[in-house]
Amino acid sequence: MKMLKKLTCLALVFTAALAHAENGVTDKEIVIGQFAVISGPAAQLGQRMQLGMQTYFNVVNAQGGIHGRSIKLITRDDGYEPDKAAAAVKALINEDKVFALAGSVGTPTGLAALPILTEAQVPLVGMFTGAQALREPFNRQVFHVRASYFDETERMVQHLTTLGVKKIAVFYQNDAYGKAGLEGVERALTKRQLKPVATGTVERNSVDVAKSLEAILKSEPEAVVQISAYKSSAAFFKQARAKGYGGQFFNVSFVGSKALADDLGDAGQGVVISQVVPFPYAGNSGVVRDYQQRMLEAGQKEFDFTSMEGYLTARVLVEGLRRAGRTLTRESLISGLESMHDVNLGGFTVNYSAKNHQGSNFTDLTIIGRGGKFMH
Structure with a gap:
């Protein structure tokens, strides 16, 4: 029992x-x-x-x-x-x-x-x-x-403004991701009594950047912060350089660092990318x-x-x-x-x-x- x-x-x-x-x-x-x-x-x-x-x-x-x-x-x-x-x-x-x-x-x-x-x-x-x-x-x-993107964009804007760069434009993907990055840049600039000199968008999974390129280059920015994926960011960079633009380019981590570097080749020297993980190439x-x-x-x-x-x-x-x-x-x-x-x-x-x-x-x-x- x-x-x-x-x-x-x-x-x-x-x-x-x-x-x-x-x-x-x-x-x-x-x-x-x-x-x-x-x-x-x-x-x-x-x-x-x-x-x-x-x-x-x-x-x-x-x-x-x-x-x-x-x-x-x-x-x-x-x-x-x-x-x-x-x-x-x-x-x-x-x-x-x-x-x-x-x-x-x-x-x-x-x-x-x-x-x-x-x-x-x-x-x-x-x-x-x-x-x-x-x-x-x-x-x-x-x-x-x-x-967060707020952390990344604050780091970028802090770096640029410390160097005396104040004319900053934003190229961003026209969706929640791009707008989140744009907001981060705007917050960081507002903190320093500044605002973007120009903005331009690209649709997700697209490389049609011509209109954005025209609007942004017209403002003669000293630097462009890109909030997009690697294909569209590379397209914008290449076309901007082809038109003689010599300013700085900054990207947030989501861009896909290696993919962007591969796409740009030797032309990509000097492009800055913020990161959220330790540097994987050095032990x-x-x-x-x-x-x-x-x-x-x-x-x-x-x-x-x-x-x-x-x-x-x-x-x-x-x-x-x-x-x-x-x-x-x-x-x-x-x-x-x-x-x-x-x-x-x-x-x-x-x-x-x-x-x-x-x-x-x-x-x-x-x-x-x-x-x-x-x-x-």
């Missing part, structure tokens, strides 16, 4: 555990979803973000996983279009049954996905965007790993040395800022999963991430709390040098 009672209790406990089991979690596996641009003009952003994450997940899996569970990454291509991003997120949650999301790419795509993942209460770690609209109002499901910090070693072990000889960000995103997610414990739920993952107070990953510090999911305010300025190589 006692044995029967014990078996009954165990059965009830097992049934309750099943009833509360999360999608995407088994005894052996944790399924993580990514919606990102894998095809089209901005494809390198999503591809490199995916590569950086997968590289670290492979390391973790080879070491036995998280509490005995390996990590499986499922990526759906959204083409950097909001409608496709919404569809991709729904498919990841409802069809692929992912446990959590990581490494999304883009502001308009992120904004389209936000209501869906929020309603489903699926955590998202590491959005490859610095838009304030994805940080305010605070969303408990979203954990950022990078600094000056533990996390960069680790990233380089793991990339080489994976047969990847080319380092870049985007895969570095993917790598850091995976590091942060894995740390949150470890802290969540063996009984893994989405709620325990959120608690695990929120317990990461000033966690140093080897030269890159992440700080979360129950009221702050910003993660990092790290910014840096880099310059494209000869042969498309980057310098501090």
Whole structure:
């Protein structure tokens, strides 16, 4: 009789555990979803973000996983279009049954996905965007790993004005991403009693920059801040130089640094790009040395800022999963991430709390040098 009672209790406990089991979690596996641009003009952003994450997940899996569970990454291509991003997120949650999301790419795509993942209460770690609209109002499901566009543009404007440059124009993508960057530049200039001397736009996934070029060059700016993806930014730069413009060019990190440098070739010398992750080409910090070693072990000889960000995103997610414990739920993952107070990953510090999911305010300025190589 006692044995029967014990078996009954165990059965009830097992049934309750099943009833509360999360999608995407088994005894052996944790399924993580990514919606990102894998095809089209901005494809390198999503591809490199995916590569950086997968590289670290492979390391973790080879070491036995998280509490005995390996990590499986499922990526759906959204083409950097909001409608496709919404569809991709729904498919990841409802069809692929992912446990959590990581490494999304883009502001308009992120904004389209936000209501869906929020309603489903699926955590998202590491959005490859610095838009304030994805940080305010605070969303408990979203954990950022990078600094904001406000942080990046403040760094750029501070640098330019310190050098005495005041005539600054803005070339931006005509969507939520571009407008977020424009707002950042305007805020930084207003702080110094200045405003853009001219602005010009380009449509997402387009390189039609002729009208913007004309409007901006007419104002004779000393510098142009570009808030767009690499194809359109490269097109604007090349056409401006062809018309004799000799001013400075600054880009935010989302541009896709390596892709831009590759596209510009030798002409890109002197172009400045703000960064939100440590310099991936020199082993000056533990996390960069680790990233380089793991990339080489994976047969990847080319380092870049985007895969570095993917790598850091995976590091942060894995740390949150470890802290969540063996009984893994989405709620325990959120608690695990929120317990990461000033966690140093080897030269890159992440700080979360129950009221702050910003993660990092790290910014840096880099310059494209000869042969498309980057310098501090």
